[in-house]
Amino acid sequence: MTALINNADMVLQGFWLTLLLSVVAGLAAFVWGTVLAAFRVSPIGALRAFGTAYVNIVRNTPLTLLFLFFLVAAPQLLSLILPLQWNFFGVQTPIGFPMAFVAMTLYTATFVCEVVRSGVNSVGIGQGEAARSLGLTFFQTLTLVVLPQAMRTVVPPLLNVFVAHIKNTSVAAGFTYVEMVATANRLANTNPADVVAIFVGIAVLYLVMTIPLGAVAERLEKRVAIAR
């Protein structure tokens, strides 16, 4: 226990970095995933093909490999060297954030895309037909009529995707981003006698985030199910 209490600042810093990556990459993945879903239901064949190919490739790639791609392959292949830190108007992001952000966003977006797409398919056909008969274009039908209704049914599964996303941020621990798992690893190496307590403490911090979100998702799901 003492190792945890003595290093409370490190643990809190790790918690904050996990939260930061989860939220920022989560929001970016939500936007990019929704765009991908729009691609996949659009009448434009080229965009549909792009969306389908992207989702099938990235979803079947382990997240670790995606990190490894940006670490060792992207510099040679795309001349893309992600810096260790980004600088936003004088504010430095944590070390390792850029790579973690890019890899997590690209990865989670595929799951967001599939959830939003199945949400679009769950909206009654009559809604799309009614929108069209008012003379709305595909883009208007999608953004004004179908997507707002889809988002409603999509919230519970999206929360589940977000829970998985929070847990996946732990992969960044292997790539210089010192979030909670990396913190646990460091503390365990410097306090070998306290390993169990350290891991239990870190585990509790994860559960504080994931269990309530999962419970909210379950509740909302029941409400949405009844309303429909």
Place this chain on the structure above:
Amino acid sequence: MSSPVNALHDTLGPRGKARNLLISTVSALAILALLGWVVYTAAGNDIFNDRWAVLVDPSVLGKNQSAGDVWYSLVVRGLIFGTLKAVAISVPIVAVFSLVVMVARLAPQKWFSWPARAFIEVFRGLPVLLVMLFTVLALDTDPIIAVVVGLVMYNSAVVAEILRAGVASLPKGQYEAGLSIGLTRFRTLMLIQLPQAIRIMLPALVSQIVVLLKDTSLGFIIAYAELLNITKNNYNYFGEETKVVFVAVAAVLYIGTNALVSTIARFIDERSRSRKLAQYADPDAPIDTGRVNREGMAIAAQAHTGHVDPDNRDDT
């Protein structure tokens, strides 16, 4: 394509068709431009030089290895005796554990069901990597054991929930019928409900294997010699230039393996679906509303465990 998607856009007239063609062309060009940029940048970095020879004749790079050695290390040591070995060990253990957890979770006795519930909530909510790292550091095990422990804990919790959702989606009559022919509650579960639940949830169960397979790559971080670690050893040995080559090979091997498992999942799904359709097609067969309902509930149940998309794929 299913009709809801088509409902989003009209069958177009001549002007709409022309506009659509224009947008299609522009976006196709944009995507081609993106690909072109990738190829151009790659070529600018001299990517298409003899570094790829490492896959066919590594002696070009002045290393004392044959192409057979390289492929043996990647496919046999990395993919088969690294990644797939961890999968092969984990899957049977998960099958047994998840069954035990599910049975306990459904038990009427609180002292029996609560530990199962706690197990599910805890291990569903923890990163697999944290469990693996704990096993390595606290229990001081071999990396392979840590990988298996991490995979087994998480996947048992998830599969137990999938099975439970499958049992819950069955009509109540199945359970009542079991009891009324004199089976105990446990035997009803094992002999009547579970076989049906497994069939309903088969696509979700198979796609959980893809999740498990992808998670073996976490072994990279705790130094288990799976495909990614072998990949790293290879490019460290053959030098800076071959990084792109080996990462590309690892990606192809992973995507290929996962696509294979996904295809099997889809095949099973379609087969069970066409069987249902065949039943409806029989004019004398009464329409079994229980079955329709069950299908809807199975989808809802998958969403519950995080399996939401149409092809029943979850991430994690």
